[in-house]
Amino acid sequence: MNLVNILFWFLSALTLFSALMVIISKNPVHSVLWLVLVFFAISGHYVLLNAQFLAIVNLIVYAGAIMVLFLFVIMLLNLNKETEQKKNIWIKVAGTIAGGCFLLSVCNVVYNAQTGSKEIANKAILMGKGSIGLIGNLGKELFTNYVVPFEISSVLFLSAMVGAVIIGKKN
């Protein structure tokens, strides 16, 4: 059990516990804070996988920008109290059973790929090595082979900005 394994299990437990707390918490503000913790744990996973650029971008974009936007909206709408109406208990049970069935069926597929058809048997992940996650290599690839999608994403941002302003303004 080396350090990488210990960190993997710790970060996985932290991710899953915080994700559960996101959907269990009654107060939306607590949900947002737990979600920030999920993003920190996932960034830790990215660092373990040596995807350093994505780790930082995940922190800046998700934990920094998107979650603050969520908090702003919650504060703006004054939702920081437990206002959610009681949902029918059967809908909760049915939703949990549906999600659990989804999890079981996809886990079965992965288990088959591992033991039956052996597509992912003995495939290992390179931990903490390799240079594809560094910003120099990613930037070179982004601005040579993927420059058209990059430019299209700027159009996407422009349209999202215009859309948000048009939807958000009064009448």
Add this chain to the structure above:
Amino acid sequence: MPVQYYIYLALILFSIGVIGVLTRRNAIIVFMCIELMLNATNLLLVAFSQMHQNIAYAANKASSAGIEGQLFVFFIMVVAAAEVSVGLAIIVMLYRNTRSVDINFLNRLKN
């Protein structure tokens, strides 16, 4: 680290997001569960990109095999940021019209 650990982790995270979408009524929390699902797929893409890198790394340490997975994650983050800005504007609009963010009020869209 065997690849199936990361697959199972991402699957459980995705399923937690699905269960959240199905069981909660607050539109903002439903939206946060969608972000949870997006992050599960991002984690899986990075894990698979490092899996492809692992095979090429033994022969050539400077190989760029699997770099497309990490670029995909980058583009998913771009789309998610655009999606959040529009979605939160829709939620604010919903609140302005119905004084609530309960998604059950949205069933009036069918009329």
